[in-house]
Amino acid sequence: MKNWIKAFALALMPMAVLAQDSGLKSLDTTDAGRAWMAVGRLNIDGEAFCTATLIAQNQVLTAAHCLYDKATGQRIDLSKVEFLAAWRLGRASAYRAARRAVIHPDYFYDDETPTNRIGSDIALIELWQPIRSTSVIPFDTGDRPVRGQEVGVVSYAKDRAEAPSLQEVCSVVTGVSEVLVLSCDVEFGSSGAPVFAFEGERPRIVSVVAAKAEFNGEPVAIGTAVEVSLPLLRSELSAGRGFSGSDTGDSASRHIGARFVRP
Template sequence: MRKSILAFVLATAATIAGAQDSGLTSLETTDAGRSWLAVGRLDIDGTGFCTGALIAPDLVLTAAHCLYDKTTGQRIDPARIEFLAGWRRGRASAYRRVARAVHHPDYLYEGTVTADRVRNDLALLKLSQPIRNTTVIPFETGSHPMRGDAVQVVSYAHDRAEAPSLQRACAVMARQQGVLVMTCDVDFGASGSPVFSVSDSTPRIVSVVSAKAEVDGARVALGTSLDDTLTYLMGELDSRKRAANPTVPRVNRLSVSNRGSASGAKFVKP
């Protein structure tokens, strides 16, 4: 029987986490943040915010739970969500309202936060208009990282809501059943933050932050693997745009198998 994700992590957390530096670098200055302007704050219906990142001039990748009202549990009207690209100290490089939003077909915003929920916690937002700013360059996406690989996270959070921070020195502790467990430092507001793998000096998004957790007293970040889900979401957005055309073929739902429980840890949505 396959071990649960957290059981696996308990066996490796002390070794890897102890070797990592959790320091954050503020990106509030123009020079520091120049390469990361496509990461932005998602202001959600005036009640809170998440983090998102451009992967095309009109597409933002984030976490699925950012699309739900945390009090009522209802889906938020996408038009009430605004993407603030490169938000720093009251100004953004671009402002765009969200026109449409889709998330993983198997994501459910209810119950406790489990490995099942984290695995499916991915959403794609279509902006009302593309961002054609030459300083805001969409990021490429990449294949999933392996255990021990170095990753970086750029995020906003409740204590750094006015400027993002970069954490360079964190690593993948485990990857199992579509969930990445990382030694990165995340907090409330960091939901949907892009997780970057850097090769050839090119940052590529390989995951988004879904939750933070405590494993044997140590803080870790949990992210969803992009895998084929991103391709599905792009197709879903396109099919909704052309829904009036009956000749457009439907995209098959992704199936998720081998689901395991995530007992043994305290999960918290950042």
């Protein structure tokens, strides 16, 4: 794979927008975004953001590199991480502080070979308070998609940081192990965005966006499959592993967890 993909990790700071011809649909209204309320913006220290998705009432899924400071290479203080469910035009359906996080044990932020990182570029964040809302329903996850399968991506990025957008039709170009090459066109801020398969009654998350790359001269997204990695992360979380922030639970929940605004 490393012979034909020029991959590089998405930066935490949003830098550019998706191409104009990528088939993006803005989810900036209640009706447009109703089916995607569990996708939210992951704010990091008030200066950067990624995309993340609620997969249980108290768990969100994102990319591992979102939890590292790009300048220092150190893990970010988790007390400075906040999940904004269905963030849209200055309001969120729920605001929650991050309590604890687990990163795939094979992930190393400072690995000099990006392709070595991508297959494990996935993290699970436990929230201080669960999100119990009839409008914010956690997404289930699904099996690793196959070559040629149609998928879609919901993400935030620069110049659309105030509302997510949906690219409903892209496809799996190829894949090796847990690394997927997708025809989806992503940009900075899309890190951690959910990649959905559309079989069944409701979309299921099959991957998270880890990087962008070039394939045959065309921009593509590189995703980390969730089928194998997510059970491992949940096991780690259940075992009490991972890391937490410097704030106490009481202060974090009072500061963020109590805020709730219905759309």
